[in-house]
Amino acid sequence: xxxxxxxxxxxxxxxxxxxxxxxxxxxxxxxxxxxxxxxxxxxxxxxxxxxxxxxxxxxxxxxxxxxxxxxxxxxxxxxxxxxxxxxxxxxxxxxxxxxxxxxxxxxxxxxxxxxxxxxxxxxxxxxxxxxxxxxxxxxxxxxxxxxxxxxxxxxxxxxxxxxxxxxxxxxxxxxxxxxxxxxxxxxxxxxxxxxxxxxxxxxxxxxxxxxxxxxxxxxxxxxxxxxxxxxxxxxxxxxxxxxxxxxxxxxxxxxxxxxxxxxxxxxxxxxxxxxxxxxxxxxxxxxxxxxxxxxxxxxxxxxxxxxxxxxxxxxxxxxxxxxxxxxxxxxxxxxxxxxxxxxxxxxxxxxxxxxxxxxxxxxxxxxx
Amino acid sequence: xxxxxxxxxxxxxxxxxxxxxxxxxxxxxxxxxxxxxxxxxxxxxxxxxxxxxxxxxxxxxxxxxxxxxxxxxxxxxxxxxxxxxxxxxxxxxxxxxxxxxxxxxxxxxxxxxxxxxxxxxxxxxxxxxxxxxxxxxxxxxxxxxxxxxxxxxxxxxxxxxxxxxxxxxxxxxxxxxxxxxxxxxxxxxxxxxxxxxxxxxxxxxxxxxxxxxxxxxxxxxxxxxxxxxxxxxxxxxxxxxxxxxxxxxxxxxxxxxxxxxxxxxxxxxxxxxxxxxxxxxxxxxxxxxxxxxxxxxxxxxxxxxxxxxxxxxxxxxxxxxxxxxxxxxxxxxxxxxxxxxxxxxxxxxxxxxxxxxxxxxxxxxxxx
Numbered sequence: 001x002x003x004x005x006x007x008x009x010x011x012x013x014x015x016x017x018x019x020x021x022x023x024x025x026x027x028x029x030x031x032x033x034x035x036x037x038x039x040x041x042x043x044x045x046x047x048x049x050x051x052x053x054x055x056x057x058x059x060x061x062x063x064x065x066x067x068x069x070x071x072x073x074x075x076x077x078x079x080x081x082x083x084x085x086x087x088x089x090x091x092x093x094x095x096x097x098x099x100x101x102x103x104x105x106x107x108x109x110x111x112x113x114x115x116x117x118x119x120x121x122x123x124x125x126x127x128x129x130x131x132x133x134x135x136x137x138x139x140x141x142x143x144x145x146x147x148x149x150x151x152x153x154x155x156x157x158x159x160x161x162x163x164x165x166x167x168x169x170x171x172x173x174x175x176x177x178x179x180x181x182x183x184x185x186x187x188x189x190x191x192x193x194x195x196x197x198x199x200x201x202x203x204x205x206x207x208x209x210x211x212x213x214x215x216x217x218x219x220x221x222x223x224x225x226x227x228x229x230x231x232x233x234x235x236x237x238x239x240x241x242x243x244x245x246x247x248x249x250x251x252x253x254x255x256x257x258x259x260x261x262x263x264x265x266x267x268x269x270x271x272x273x274x275x276x277x278x279x280x281x282x283x284x285x286x287x288x289x290x291x292x293x294x295x296x297x298x299x300x301x302x303x304x305x306x307x308x309x310x311x312x313x314x315x316x317x318x319x320x321x322x323x324x325x326x327x328x329x330x331x332x333x334x335x336x337x338x339x340x341x342x343x344x345x346x347x348x349x350x351x352x353x354x355x356x357x358x359x360x361x362x363x364x365x366x367x368x
Numbered sequence: 369x370x371x372x373x374x375x376x377x378x379x380x381x382x383x384x385x386x387x388x389x390x391x392x393x394x395x396x397x398x399x400x401x402x403x404x405x406x407x408x409x410x411x412x413x414x415x416x417x418x419x420x421x422x423x424x425x426x427x428x429x430x431x432x433x434x435x436x437x438x439x440x441x442x443x444x445x446x447x448x449x450x451x452x453x454x455x456x457x458x459x460x461x462x463x464x465x466x467x468x469x470x471x472x473x474x475x476x477x478x479x480x481x482x483x484x485x486x487x488x489x490x491x492x493x494x495x496x497x498x499x500x501x502x503x504x505x506x507x508x509x510x511x512x513x514x515x516x517x518x519x520x521x522x523x524x525x526x527x528x529x530x531x532x533x534x535x536x537x538x539x540x541x542x543x544x545x546x547x548x549x550x551x552x553x554x555x556x557x558x559x560x561x562x563x564x565x566x567x568x569x570x571x572x573x574x575x576x577x578x579x580x581x582x583x584x585x586x587x588x589x590x591x592x593x594x595x596x597x598x599x600x601x602x603x604x605x606x607x608x609x610x611x612x613x614x615x616x617x618x619x620x621x622x623x624x625x626x627x628x629x630x631x632x633x634x635x636x637x638x639x640x641x642x643x644x645x646x647x648x649x650x651x652x653x654x655x656x657x658x659x660x661x662x663x664x665x666x667x668x669x670x671x672x673x674x675x676x677x678x679x680x681x682x683x684x685x686x687x688x689x690x691x692x693x694x695x696x697x698x699x700x701x702x703x704x705x706x707x708x709x710x711x712x713x714x715x716x717x718x719x720x721x722x723x724x725x726x727x728x729x730x731x732x733x734x735x736x
């Protein structure tokens with residue numbers, strides 16, 4: 001087990017990463033000093049597979065455990081689910097000293113964290129992410145929230161957890177696509193900040209994809225450390241945190257243009273990184289060898305859902321809408337080298353639009 | 369006009385207090401450096417009386433003004449109203465640089481502030497309180513939120529505004545009971561922290577109640593300064609802020625025991641202060657002269673709704689429920705002298721219960 005610390009002053013917290021942590025979760029959580037039993041928020045699928053191990057470990061330490069089960073999937077990240085969690089907190093007679101334990105993937109973490117952020121103006125919470133995406137991305141940084149019918153993540157808060165507990169053994173039960181989606185976020189971390197992480201992925205990809213304990217722990221730790229470093233200098237996403245959006249400009253637009261149905265988020269980001277690598281060659285001086293290295297690692301991880309029949313006009317519209325709040329200028333995170341980012345401002349919209357059209361047209365070349 | 373500053377480091381903000389500020393609001397708000405037009409949240413009653421003056425002043429500076437009108441009254445401080453404000457923000461195409469202007473009483477401020485706290489994980493907001501309670505109490509300190517069916521203020525956040533703009537001229541249009549409710553909060557500030565404020569109220573009560581500019585500005589400024597001083601040392605209500613709850617233990621219980629129908633909040637707090645003053649004589653050394661001074665000032669302000677036919681058992685239940693999160697012990701803010709508080713811990717529940725029963729029974733003596 002590795003223990004990292006997220007450096008956010010009096011809002012700092014530990015991240016425990018390792019195998020079989022579920023069985024030790026009660027004892028680990030006891031170190032945080034809570035004097036009330038947890039209110040666990042999870043979903044039926046996660047509880048069916050891992051619930052028994054968790055609840056046993058918690059009961060050993062805390063006696064009683066309250067449960068709130070929510071629906072599984074992005075469409076449940078909404079106000080109705082939030083109300084359900086509030087009801088669960090009230091049923092459990094939660095007070096200011098109570099705490100929420102979010103046990104599941106990104107949706108569980110986001111909505112349970114937002115419930116904790118707003119119940120009685122904020123109570124403590126701990127997150128035990130059960131997907132790879134959640135372990136390396138959403139569970140670190142304190143961003144919590146819900147979707148509205150009009151768009152994703154429109155409502156939310158920054159509410160740092162009191163701890164993150166990432167059991168890498170749990171990842172073995174993930175479907176292959178879900179694991180790949182998380183790996184793409186790890187690739188992103190390597191691409192923006194660590195040549196060494198990218199090289200490790202290249203050399204040990206099979207072991208990582210089989211979730212061999214040492215290999216998977218190593219890449220999760222590296223990715224969390226990179227994300228934590230960025231979050232520590234920009235807790236509220238006012239600037240530096242933007243580098244974490246590498247691959248997201250085109251990625252988000254692809255998701256929106258396919259109504260969030262064709263790609264998992266990580267897969268869309270993977271395509272977004274492929275596109276950004278191509279752009280970076282022209283606009284940020286990335287060498288074609290480095291571009292090729294990144295693209296081929298991505299394609300080794302998964303045969304991505306194809307880009308066929310996606311309207312270039314819709315992608316472009318979505319991209320512009322996404323960037324609207326920044327005043328119409330197009331600003332992207334690109335790579336000047338593997339491990340080094342450059343924020344490129346004022347990209348020529350006409351050229352970018354042209355690039356995207358060609359990128360979609362040449363989809364065949366991109367592993368379709 | 370007086371300008372106070374709330375000392376909260378990089379979350380600090382100015383409070384402007386004075387007469388006819390509405391007409392100058394555009395120019396004052398221009399100083400805050402916003403580069404987008406405000407999204408005004410208000411209600412139909414406030415807009416009918418003061419809307420024209422506000423909108424003119426804002427349009428002079430910001431050009432366009434978006435409006436969201438919400439229902440008037442505590443029963444609208446709920447999730448449906450919150451959704452209505454989110455919808456208004458989306459209609460106005462609000463982004464991270466947009467800002468909310470809450471124009472109304474405590475309900476408008478609480479729910480508009482909570483919308484601002486959670487929209488896009490937090491956007492700026494400014495509050496222009498139009499009731500005396502809101503000017504001296506709810507608009508300073510950053511506590512925002514909504515009620516659930518199960519209880520008041522169960523959901524919320526701490527989200528400091530970028531400025532507070534309190535126009536004392538607006539107070540002249542308030543119903544007498546509403547004005548009195550605010551005065552009780554000012555009496556509270558004097559009772560806990562300032563003998564001088566209490567003496568000023570005693571000598572100039574008529575001028576204050578007629579909202580004569582100099583007199584009303586003086587007491588609002590004093591009350592805000594006292595509240596600001598407490599908030600500055602305890603932004604997130606972890607301890608020191610408790611002194612602001614003087615009169616609230618019994619006050620809350622009286623409100624709950626009468627289903628929030630008989631008393632305005634300030635009136636319940638007024639009765640709560642009368643009760644606390646009685647208790648303080650026995651438990652904190654308040655002299656009977658000082659008790660009498662406080663009680664008679666309260667009764668000069670308003671003939672309070674009586675205490676007849678209130679079930680002592682219900683008051684006691686509500687009081688215990690209110691205190692539950694502190695682990696069953698009864699802890700109250702009492703006065704050791706006018707202007708000086710003492711936190712009294714572990715009050716004997718049996719004696720307190722007895723005291724409340726007698727207090728209710730002797731209601732006749734208390735100005736019924």
